[in-house]
Amino acid sequence: MRVVSFGFQTWGRRTLQALIDSRHEVVLAVTHPASDHSYKGIWGDSVEELARERGIPVHLTERADAETIDLVKRAEPDIIVVNSWYTWMPPELYTLPPHGTLNLHDSLLPKFTGFSPVLWALISGASETGLTIHRMDEGLDTGDIIVQKSLPIGPAATGTELVLAGMDLIPEALNEALDAIDAGTAVWRPQNKAERTFFHKRSDRDSRIDWSWPAVDLERFVRALSAPYPPAFAHYRGQRVEVLAATVSEGCYGGTNGRVVVHEDGAAVVCGPDAFRGNNRALTITRVRTADGVEHAAAEFFARGGYLTDSPE
Structure with missing residues (x-):
């Protein structure tokens, strides 16, 4: 399939790398410009740098504006894949490809929607965290789930160790999701909204x-x-x-x-x-x-x- 990647920071770079290593074709990488914001610098590996190294067209933007939508249309993707994108994506964009848009979120949805889910999971005393790949819809982390991978939280685990372990789940989970969609065997599971927990941005x-x-x-x-x-x-x-x-x-x-x-x-x-x-x-x-x-x-x-x-x- 032809894939457009939207992502930023280390999560976005690891996702782009997984797409490059897959049997699918990355036709455009959309990312935010480098930022001096302290939080965005914590996991600051560059999506832009990787894309340019691999000869993938890159579009730098703070938001999904009209120019961005036009570039995506011209790339003619079969699907969009998103991980660590900081601004709103309009329905005109995420419904544009035939297979829609996948979002990667580092929790076991519908638990720990929102921000810094791995840290909040550890702080709260949860026994596990993980990675969810779901279809993007009008809500925040609310779309139907296609793949989930769980990760136990050990008694001595740190937030950093769990974040890195969660990133290691990306390639297998993403390949599983994309291959199922491409083969027409994908099974989508609606989220139970009554079980949803939302966590705010950390300050x-x-x-x-x-x-x-x-x-x-x-x-x-x-x-x-x-x-x-x-x-x-x-x-x-x-x-x-x-x-x-x-x-x-x-x-x-x-x-x-x-x-x-x-x-x-x-x-x-x-x-x-x-x-x-x-x-x-x-x-x-x-x-x-x-x-x-x-x-x-x-x-x-x-x-x-x-x-x-x-x-x-």
Whole structure:
């Protein structure tokens, strides 16, 4: 089949590479211009660079405007494939090819629709994540599903490890979907809208530690926000401190949420609901980084004790 690819960042590049390696023909690659936006730079591998290396026509645009639609029409695709496209695609475009448009989304839809699904899945305590290929329609990640691949979330997995593992699912899933469509054997499964969960875009506020959460949830939170993502943070004696590594304490700690208790293995921070009852595990922080970029062993950094807070005091 003749394929037009819409994509950006590493997800888009990995998808374009999978298409190039398939038996199908990529006739046009549409991508966004390079961006200085901090989030878009996290996984910044270039779709444009790969397309030009392989002699594939490239169109750079921020949105699917009239020029973009005209170029796609002239490319005469049998299908469009989308992964990591940041702006709205009009029905005139996604219904243009005979086989419509496929979108790749890194979750097991209808769970974790929206943004940063892998991070939210880990933070929420889900047992698995994965990759869904579905038909694009007027909703956000709501179209009929053709292929899903699951990925277990291990007890020590980081957000970065899961994102990379999810990208590794792209070639097999995409080949399965395209070959089934081409052969006329595709089976489409409607999504159950009642099971849909939507997660919003992440911002700096979403990396701030909430000490009312139980320690097991906070430990996952720290693992989810692994480099290159903005790490979990709190404030200590007026300065912002990034929490890079932590474990759940063996014993229970009581008192006021955010109170630091230093011991040989790190700094145990009182957390969780009804902490004053003394029934909660603590989050034992083992490594932190300060605003100057310097990393510290937590036991040494928090030697004076005190409190970790939501804002500078």
